[in-house]
Amino acid sequence: MNLGVRRNGKKRKGLSFQVLVVVPFCIALLIQGVLGVAVFVNGRIFDQMDADAYDLFSERVISDAGNLEDDMVFHWSDLGTLTEVVTADVAKTLAAHGAQASDITTGSDLAISIINDTANDLIEYTRRGEANGVYLILADANNSPDGARSSLYIRDANPKVGVEGDSDLMLAACPISVGRQLDIALDSQWTSTFQLADEQSDQSSFYYKPVQAALQYPHAKISDLGYWGRPVDLGWSGAPSITYSIPLRDASGGICGVLGVEIRLDRIAPALPYRSLDAEGNGSYLLTIANEGGAFSRTTGASPLPGVPRSYEVLDTTGASQSLYVNDESVEVALDEKNYMVVEPASGAVVDTVAAAYAVEMPLYSSTSPFAAEHWSIIGLTPAEGLFSASKSLSDSLIKSLLISALVGIVVAFLTAWLSSSRLRHLMREVRAARPEEPISFTPTGIIQVDELSEAIESLGSEVADAASRLSQILRLTNKGIGAFEHYKDTSMIKYTDGFFATFRALEIPDVDTFDLDSLTSGSLSVKEFTRFMHCCEPYIVTEDTNRYLISGFNDTTWVRLVVMPDDSRNRVYGLVEDVTHEIETRRRIEHERDHDILTGLPNRRAFEQAVTKLLATNPPTCAVMVMLDLDNLKFVNDTYGHDWGDQYIKTTGSAIRAAFRGRGFYSRVSGDEFLIFVDCCETRAAIDKLLGEFVAILAANVLCAPDGKIFKVRASMGAAYYPTDAVDFVHLREYADFAMYVAKNSRKGELSTFDRVAYEKQSYILNKKEDLNHLIEGGLVDYHFQPLVDARVGEVIGYEALMRPQLKSLPTPDHVLALASAQSKLYQIERLTFFSALEAFYQKMGTTDVALFVNSIATQRLSSDDELALVELYGGQLKHLVIEIIETDYSREMSLYKESLARRLGARLAIDDYGSGYNGETSLLDLSVDFVKLDACIVQHIDTEKDQQDIARNLISYAHDRGICVIAEGVETEAELRMVIAMGVDILQGYLLGKPAADPCDIPSETKALICAIVAEFSGKPPLA
């Protein structure tokens, strides 16, 4: 019955149907109950019932007390006749003995006579009367201290029945002689005299009280002096009795004794029928004597007064409930607020409820009696809750019936609510299950208003369905492959538009045919069916993005995009399908154009790089090769036959490549005549090499027929770098392949060269430091140091050689620079740089000087005419001190002549460097007319000891001197070498022994000069060793 709660746990505000039914129902019940109670309470019905109960109770007490009073007064204590008879008997006996009352003593003949004479009357009375015992106790003039009194005490065991032969009579006390005479059995407790307790004892009140009253009121009639004694075990029988005693007087008023009867308490009990006091028999009767204390009033008798409780001495009781209220043989009765008499529980009683009571006095005495203050009363009591149980049970049953009727009412209300709400729930289920696209109809609930509501929903539903179908029609009219679905998670149903599955049909996915798509027009599917359908499409689905899926057609010619939009807040999922074939086709075309070379149709460099990089990253092959291919003759074809034929040449190459490598790897036209091929289809290098070999053959087989009928073979240089042995990343593979191709191109054009790491590293700096060189050249980043050249005759410096010192760390020596510049075809720039910079540095430091400046000049390079002009302009006057030192390099006669003419034009001199090694040999001396020739350092070194070197040097010196050429000994490092070269006739000395190259040109040390002079002096006069 959780209509107030939505299924998804959200509280829906409002009242549930049950509440609407049950609450007012309950309120009505409550009002009804309250009214019912109010009627009873206001009508004082309970009070009246209580009053009636109490009245009934008190009437019964009064009635029972009256009965007992009757018994006591009219039956048991009816001693009138007997008294007269006995008094007469006594008087007669006294008269016979001439005695009077005061003469009577215990056991005396007089006493025995009196007893003897009265015995028959007493027996007669005993038989007739209803007392349990009759006694005549005579006075004792001696007042014997043991209390023994002559007496006749007859007991009647069964006073109600007269038994023949007096067998029910017993003599409890009598003189033995009388007893024998009377033929009545002696009681077991028989005694010959009555043992009277002392005067103060309650035990003897029955005797002394009337006697004292008789003495006190000598003129009162003895019948008015009768005394009711409290229960006492008169004859030690074990059973207590109440007594009624009358004093006996003689004629002169002397007390003769007491005549009385005893009534056993167990005789009184039946007169107090406690069981009839209340319905449960829980009442009790108390035989009491009321206390006169408090505001005792004779009119109200022994009853308590308002506010004045009265206490009673309890003599006897019947019934059990009294045990809860009698406290130490007394009981206190009070009036409660309703003026009912009540008794509080006795101290220590287990109950705390009061007893209802009613006390009624039995007027045993006349108001003038000496004992009138002893108000014998009967108190009836019963637990108040028992007495008033009628009103209690009525109110209880009233409450019970109210509760039960309320419960039943609530149950009925709930049942009603439940039953009617179950119809509503049924309707609600129908509403939830209703499909808007279908005609809606609901089971009537039988509740008019609700049925009207459902009819309204039905008509609303059909309008909604119309609207929905209109939307579908509009979508259809767009003639676009588009469809949508909506998934209600609550109902697990999926609804779709007409175009939804039609759009899917365009994909021509074979499995989907298991669905009869034409029949899927009802507009809804279960989740299970939908899932099955989607599983058919699964192999064709590509996730584009979150919740965007592209489904390609079976033939890869059509595409559908599925977009899913979950709507958590409404617990639904929406989806849209759209035929995107046109979009995908367009995109594919653009992508193809972006990634392919138009001329050859091969992938372009970008696509190639992307593909290979991705392959290496995601699916690295065990073995692969990168081949760089460069057409050899394209420039020739272009120049010869025009670019159309060049393009044809390229296309032919591209076709060859595609034919060879399709499906075996990647290939690309990188730039004009360069192609890159990456082959990853082979497991081993051997297989790769075989494949490449085949490719070379294929390529070679391709020919191009030129317009002039000439047939060209396609020739290309190729370099191969292997993966993973050479490199593992694209960039290096390509670089190495490029290098290998470069090597091929430089050595054996038209062949395949594999990457050689050693060669690569050797030249790598050339390739790598290209920029450095440019930088050096453009920035003039070179310094020049100057090493002195010394006259071997006089020891004086005659000039300096300018030695290049590059400022870049990457190019530490001039050799590096030259090698690089040579490779880069930048030797001219170096030549030019050397001339200008060396001169500038030298003259900046030395100023105008006469010493010669030796500048190294590259043999193959020419200074431009502008350079020459500039030199002349800058250093015109100094140029005559310039010595152009042709360094070891490719020698050519042509260039030698140029150098010679240059020197002439500048007014400078020529020198040949490194004579005796490298290119600068004797031939150069033949072609050139030089001024200086430098003996190579490798000849000078150890010349003092090496005969061969001495021979070469001697020949050169001899040859040079013959032609007027000065010989310079280069690399002189030891004194021995110095001595030797001087001795051999060298003209000029250069070397560390003489002076190291320094930034600033400086003189040689004087001791060196002195040494030279000494050596020269040593050998002067001697013919030179040469």
Added chain:
Amino acid sequence: MRVCLPCMILGVFALAGCSGAGQATPKAADNTSGLNPANPVQIELWTYYNGAQQKAFETLVDEFNASRGKELGVVVANSSQGGVGDLATAVTASAQQQVGSSDMPDAFLSYSDTALVVDGFGRVADLSVYLTDEEKSQYVQGFLEEGDLSDDGVLKVFPVAKSTETLQINGTDWQTFADATGSNLDELATVEGVTAVAQRYFEWTDARTPDVLNDGRPFFGRDALANYLITGSQQLGHEIFGVKEGSCSLDIDRATMKRLWDNYYVPMVQGWFSAEGKFRSDAVKTGDLLCYVGSSSSVVYFPQTVTVDDQTSYPIELVTLENPTFQGGEPCSPQQGAGFVVTKSDEQRERACVEFLKWFTAREQNTEFAVAAGYIPVTKEALELDNLIAASQPAEGESSKYVDSLPATLGTIDAGLYENRPFVGGVDARKVLDTSLSAKAMADRAVVMEAIASGSEPADAVAPFLDEAVFTVWLADITSQLERAVSSTPQN
């Protein structure tokens, strides 16, 4: 708001069903169920106690009402209905709801035969369900068995006090007699011995006043003639009432009956025995009898003085001897002492009675009552000589008589008890035994006395009654009376 509909309906039924909760059968272990101190129940007990016994009983009832009764919610009211016979009559009348009879008391003292009669009216409750086995085991087995009226494990008479018969003797006057005649108490061990000593006493007393003729005085009396006849016959090997499964077969053996006759009727008509007064102890009180066989409990009534005439009385001492046995007979004495029969009512009242009786027979109370009333207790624990003697201290007055009589009482018990099995017609049959012989003896003695008073010689006066024919007639008479009683259908 979801409420389980079945739950609600169940709830309604549960509410309605509350009032209909079933009444449980009484369970002995749960021994106070049904009682409620806040709603006490009064139970009325009838006894035949008198004097000291009634006083002792009343004292204990008061004590119970003030203590245990208050705890449990039980108030006991009791009334004495005179003698055993009166009580039986009253109860039987009430049980039959005879006109003028009182309501049945809740419990009453009864012998098993009366209990059987009342049970016949379907008015007796079975108390065995109120007692656990442990509680039952505290009682002397035989005493409980006496309450099993139908021999099937029920308990219909709850034992409270037991007694047997002993011989109570005025020891003071006996001594005078013994000294004068050389008689010995040992002679009183047999029934025949008692008869012989009685004759001797009669003759001795007659001789003491030579001037007065025929003033021989009776020596011995019996309180219960039925006991004499039943146990006497039993001693001689004949069980008069052979009770089997509630029915009785008579076994009246002439020779045995003759011995019984010779030792009661014969001394009676000759004045050696007497049956004056209600109880023989009353005659002892006036010196009219020297000894008697009566209930061992009657020691409490045994007088302390003998009152000879209005002026003369003297103290006497009690001597108690074991119940005399016939010569050559097997000692056998009656097991007596009534138990309480609880009237069938409701569980509360029955349980209230049982609770009182259990309390009353607990060691302390039972001992107190036994000592004060002259009985022997019913629980094994209380029935120990030491316990009883200890409870009797200080031994003075009645309790000294009790202590003095205990050895004889216990000796008699040890010698062998005869338990009267109840049977249909048993009450009447017993009444026949109780009165037939006694009444005839007293009547015939009266005839003899009359004859003597009119001048006949005592021997002449007695002679006609000593004839065998008298016995034969009586035997025939009592046999037919007994047969009538035994064969009678239960009282309507």
